[in-house]
Amino acid sequence: MNLVDDSRPGRREQALALLDQLESETPAPGAPRIGLTGAPGAGKSTLVDALLRELRRRGRSVGIVAVDPSSAKSGGALLGDRVRVRASAGDPEVFFRSMAARERLGGLADATRAGVTVLAAVFDVVLVETVGVGQSESDVSRLADTLVYVAQPGAGDLLQFMKAGLLELPDIFAVNKADQGAAARRTALELEAGLGLGEREASQWTPPVVLVSARDGLGIRELSDAIDSHFASLVESGELALRRRRGADAFVIEALERRYGSFGLDRIGGRGALERRLRVEPSAARYGIVAALAREIEEALAKPRG
Numbered sequence: 078m079n080l081v082d083d084s085r086p087g088r089r090e091q092a093l094a095l096l097d098q099l100e101s102e103t104p105a106p107g108a109p110r111i112g113l114t115g116a117p118g119a120g121k122s123t124l125v126d127a128l129l130r131e132l133r134r135r136g137r138s139v140g141i142v143a144v145d146p147s148s149a150k151s152g153g154a155l156l157g158d159r160v161r162v163r164a165s166a167g168d169p170e171v172f173f174r175s176m177a178a179r180e181r182l183g184g185l186a187d188a189t190r191a192g193v194t195v196l197a198a199v200f201d202v203v204l205v206e207t208v209g210v211g212q213s214e215s216d217v218s219r220l221a222d223t224l225v226y227v228a229q230p231g232a233g234d235l236l237q238f239m240k241a242g243l244l245e246l247p248d249i250f251a252v253n254k255a256d257q258g259a260a261a262r263r264t265a266l267e268l269e270a271g272l273g274l275g276e277r278e279a280s281q282w283t284p285p286v287v288l289v290s291a292r293d294g295l296g297i298r299e300l301s302d303a304i305d306s307h308f309a310s311l312v313e314s315g316e317l318a319l320r321r322r323r324g325a326d327a328f329v330i331e332a333l334e335r336r337y338g339s340f341g342l343d344r345i346g347g348r349g350a351l352e353r354r355l356r357v358e359p360s361a362a363r364y365g366i367v368a369a370l371a372r373e374i375e376e377a378l379a380k381p382r383g
């Protein structure tokens with residue numbers, strides 16, 4: 078993690094090589110990568126803590142990456158997360174890392190993905206907390222095997238979510254604050270109804286809606302079971318490898334596009350050509366590839382056109 082955090086140019090090459098090595102040498106399926114997303118205040122952090130306790134009860138070691146969309150980093154941790162780091166202090170089977178949303182490894186690979194790669198090589202389960210899904214910035218659907226959307230009772234964000242056509246992305250819906258009673262049950266029913274309307278990719282999995290109270294520890298066992306079932310179904314269907322590959326390819330394209338724009342991508346044949354090239358590359362080498370392609374684009378941009 079320290080190497081990955083090191084921004085000196087020489088270290089950056091080393092870090093990218095290490096990350097590819099970790100991805101290729103960690104036997105599949107490896108650690109489930111569980112993403113938790115949802116509006117600020119929905120209770121994601123509280124739920125991560127509750128899940129952490131449940132997972133530890135089940136004897137599993139846990140790595141956590143928390144992405145804060147607003148905070149600046151200070152001394153390696155985000156201010157708001159100090160308390161939580163302390164809560165698991167002294168447990169060697171738990172590792173917590175928080176990062177600011179815009180952090181980039183050498184300005185290119187996103188630090189969240191790098192953190193997940195490292196923790197997945199070491200811990201039994203990786204939890205990623207972040208806001209933002211279906212957006213280019215900090216899009217957790219790209220690095221999670223199982224995406225949990227955390228809703229809260231009466232949330233207008235649910236409507237926004239449905240309007241944006243993002244109901245297809247989550248694998249599990251957790252309606253938090255079930256201790257609020259009827260309001261939470263109503264939100265769960267609305268969600269279930271909404272799910273019936275949406276178009277889903279043809280697959281065996283029907284996303285469950287689980288009522289939880291992260292504060293009181295209600296429904297946490299059920300949520301944990303649902304997460305396990307989803308991961309098992311990904312492994313069984315062979316979807317896991319496909320999903321990880323799709324996510325990694327999207328990460329490469331997005332990283333290059335963000336840095337060089339479509340103008341830059343055009344200099345190496347455009348987005349379509351890039352997608353075709355990625356298809357024939359081994360899937361566990363995405364960090365090195367993104368750096369190599371960046372060099373290629375820079376060389377092309379340095380040459381006069383035509």
Ligand SMILES: Nc1nc2c(ncn2[C@@H]2O[C@H](COP(=O)(O)OP(=O)(O)O)[C@@H](O)[C@H]2O)c(=O)[nH]1
Pocket residue numbers: 115116117118119120121122123124253254255256257289290291292293
């Ligand atoms: N009543 C109730 N409040 C909760 C629950 N979970 C979280 N909260 C509260 O909701 C607020 C936001 O929680 P937090 O975990 O920081 O949300 P995040 O922004 O999604 O990470 C805090 O005041 C929590 O104490 C819950 O299950 N029930």
Ligand SMILES: [Mg+2]
Pocket residue numbers: 121122123206
């Ligand atoms: Mg939070």
